[in-house]
Every structure is written in structure tokens, then in C-alpha cells.
Amino acid sequence: MNIKRWIKIGLTLARFAIGTIFIYSGYSKLIAPSQFFELTISRFDIVPYSLIGITALMVPWIEYIVGAFLFTGFLTRKSAFVLLILTGSYYFILAQALIRRLPIYECGCFGGNIRLTLQQSFIIDSLILFLLFQIFTSAKLSYYSESTSPQAK
């Protein structure tokens, strides 16, 4: 088996793993009252007060739907791009919380089901960002069912 094939398998597995993470992250927030996520957002003390409600409403749906798109290989590059932006923004928010030493002990990334510290979340996010970037830039090297991406042809 040549190296290209291994990369293909690796990227496809990464797509499944990241898709699953985002589906679960979005779903766990969506089945809980949005107040939970509003409180989580407000703890990071960076999103303007007037935008907390709308952010708490939108982000879980984006995570959930785009995560499912990535998992199923539908609009893969576009999905990877959206999730890159989302994860990149969260990465910045996490970093500022760590630098400012805000009293946040759990990231609240997965509702109340999986509890991660900011440091753990930062490490996992670094890995997710790296893999998303690989998926985004190496579309033609992965097993995709996508038909709209020019690179998949």
C-alpha cells in the first residue's frame, strides 16, 4: 500500500472523528435549554452582551449540521472551512481566557456530559484545527462522496 493510500485513509478517519465531535458537541447543547450555553459564553467575557443570545442559538446548530455534513462527506471542503472558522474563533476565545486567567474551570464544550478544562480543550482544539486544515487543503487525497468540489473530480 503506498503512502497516498495511507494519507487517504487517515484523512477519511479524521473526517469521521471530527464530524462526530461536532455532531455530539452541537447535539448536547441543542437538547439542553439554551440558557446553559448562554452562561457558558458569558463566562468567557468577550462576546458582546447583546450577541450572547443569538450566538447561543446559532453556534450549536452550525456545529451539529456542518459536523454532519463533514461526517457524511457532503460539501466537505466548505464544511471543513466553516468548522475551521468556528474552531479558530473558539481557539482565540480560549486563549484570551487562559491569558486573562478567567475563573472558568470547565469549557462547556459538550453541554454537561463531558467536562474538559480550558487547557485540555486548548490541546484538543489545536489537534482539531490541524486536522481540519489538512482536510480542507487535501480534499482530493481523501475518500469523499462530494461531487461539488472541483478537487474531488
Next chain:
Amino acid sequence: MLKKNLFRGFSIIILLILIVVVGRQTNGYYNKPIITDEPYKTKGLSDAPIELLVFSDYACPFCSKLETLLDEILAAFPKQIKIQFKHFPLRSHPKAFVAAEAAECAADQNQFWNYHELLFSNQTEWTDSTELRNILLTYASKLKMNESEFGTCLDSGRKKEIVLNNKKEGEKLFINSTPTLILNRHKVLMLKKKEAIETQIQKELERIKV
């Protein structure tokens, strides 16, 4: 091809929405209030548009400082604010749990807030003491409460459940430090200066257009 993709995308979204709808139904707590209202632990006008929900620990020094600050804020917004208190005794403060039980016993004799103030204003006395029960009884007698009734309540441990439930409510909201102050149940307030908290209250008043 575009039609096929649209159909595929649309199908995925519909399926996902259905899963969430079913998830919300089976999850059970989606429509339930996260926080139970406890009117006897609410200070200020009951129909005030803004609620400051406080998760606090009687043995925590910062909680004691916040108590004074909250009284000042309540005085500044007498018609707009109510304060709801919730127990959140930390594991590192075992005496705070007993103190919370004592405050709940005082509530049986309509003395919750007076007892609560005594606990905070005499914090070092009872936290440093080895005679916790006696001191708590002394506070009850200071407030002219029925001491034997209070003592029986304290010894029975029947208020443990209320304190534990308060703590569980806080844990559901990822609270694990005290004091935690929540504005209208959707924003955690950073405990900065009094002015900063007042600004947030003003913003909330504007948001809800009062």
C-alpha cells in the same frame, strides 16, 4: 447535479432536526426550569424585572464581601432588582454546609435573611470555632427564635436535601466556585467593581426595555 445535492443536503438537515426534536422530548429537562424559585430566599420586589441569582458559600470571604456589595446595588435599584440566594457550600468548607442548613432552619421561623446576615457578618467567629453548633444556636437566640425548635431542626439533618439540591442546580450550570452571580439567568457577571455590575444591570434594563 445541483438538484441532487440540494435534495441530499435538505434530507440531512431534516433528519438532524428530527433527531433534535426527539432528543429534546426524551431528554426530559429541556422544558423544565433549570433553577427552582425559592421565594423565601429572594430579597427585593418579587415582580422586579431583573434577578441576580447568587450561588454563595457562608464560609467564603469573597461571598461575604459580595453580600455588602449586593445590598448597595439593591439600594441603588430598589424597584428593578431582586436577589435570589442559592447555597453552594464548597467541599473545602465543611462548616459552610452546616451553616447553610442552619439558615434553612431559620427560614422555618421566617428568619432566613436575618440569620443569613449574621452568618456573613460573624464569618470568622464560627468558621474558626470548634463549637459550631453552640454558636449557631446563639445566633438563633439573638434573633429571638425558638431555640429548641431550631436545634431539633439542625440536628435532624432534614435541611440537607435543600442545600444539596441548591448545589446540584449550580453544578448543572457548571458552577464550581463562589460567589457566582447570574443576571436574569442567562449571563454570568464577572465580579469586578460595583460600577461594572451596575453597568451590566443598566444594559439588561435597556435590553428588556424597562
